[in-house]
Amino acid sequence: MVTIMDMTTGKVIGEPPEEYGDEVLNANWLPPQPEVAAGLQEVEHASHEAQKPPIDVEHFLEAVYRYQE
Helix, strand or coil: CCCEECCCCCCEEECCCCCCCHHHHCCCCCCCCCCCCCCCCCCCCCCCCCCCCCCCHHHHHHHHHHHHC
């Protein structure tokens, strides 16, 4: 049992308030929520074969240098 008293005089001030019920103690509790999870998807693998550039590299560099002048 808890008693509330004045620390200087030692007199009883009053009785403590009622204890909290379960509905108050669990007021912020939420039931488990479903989580969003990414579904697994099949991925096609790209081929790693060497590919030729779509344009002539020498011609491209000549054009770049020409526009810089």
